[in-house]
Amino acid sequence: MSQRNGVWKVIPATAKTIGFLLWLxxxxxxxxxxxxxxxEMNQWSEWLKDLLCFVAPMFLLFYALLVGxxxxxxxxxxxxxxxxxxxxxxxxxxxxxxxYFxxxxxxxxxCPGCQTQARPGFAYCPKCGTALKRSCGGCGRPVEADWMNCAHCGRKLGAGAPQDA
Ligand SMILES: [Zn+2]
Ligand SMILES: [Zn+2]
Structure with a gap:
């Protein structure tokens, strides 16, 4: 699950590079x-100019990261x-x-077996049959990792690896 939530990892390196270069x-x-x-701006003190030039283009970085x-x-x-x-x-x-959002x-x-993309509800890979999720030994439907009982058929689930009974 953690790889799904890694926002930073989802953004391609190209977008990060473009963002930083734009900012700079x-x-x-x-x-x-x-x-x-x-x-008029020349009347400003030096540190204020530095700050403005540091902060103002930052939105370009955010925009590049967003698009990425x-x-x-x-x-x-x-x-x-x-x-x-x-x-x-x-x-x-x-x-x-x-x-988009x-x-x-x-x-x-x-799929860890053949790298095919499978929809989240799938318990098995449609191409090669590899177990993608833990599934119920009674009805064969996908069950969540922390379920004690199958929500589909009510069967008691053991703790452990995918595809357990
Ligand atoms: Zn597969
Ligand atoms: Zn079941």
Missing amino acids: GIGLLMRFVLLPRDP YVYGDAKRRGMRHVLWTFIAALVPYAIGAII VIRDPVLDI
């Missing part, structure tokens, strides 16, 4: 090119990740990303 690049551009040309997250997240959910990345990146005010599909399980 725009920050330096503001500090050394734009601010010195603005007569949509890419990685849509991919692992078996959605059209390229399309969603464009929508998240191009629709202004992060509205594309918000729509509202309508996204559930996370897919990856």
Whole structure:
């Protein structure tokens, strides 16, 4: 379960790199090119200029990470990740990303046997038959790891590995 919730791991390294470069690049551009040309801003004290140039472009970093997250997240959910990345990146005010988070599909399980993506409700891989979840020995349906009894047929469940009786 922990790998599903690792937000940082879902974001591709490319998006992180682009985000940091944008932050750094725009920050330096503001500090050394734009601010010195603005007569009003030149009245500001140096530390205030530093702070502004450090904080203001930070939203670019967040935006790059957000778009990167949509890419990685849509991919692992078996959605059209390229399309969603464009929508998240191009629709202004992060509205594309918000729509994505509202309508996204559930996370897919990856079969350890053949790497096929399987829907979360599946107890067995549809391709190779590997057990994906613990399943009930009585009715064969998937059961949660902490269940003591099968919620589908009521059979008592032992503790332990997938596919136990
Ligand atoms: Zn499989
Ligand atoms: Zn059962």
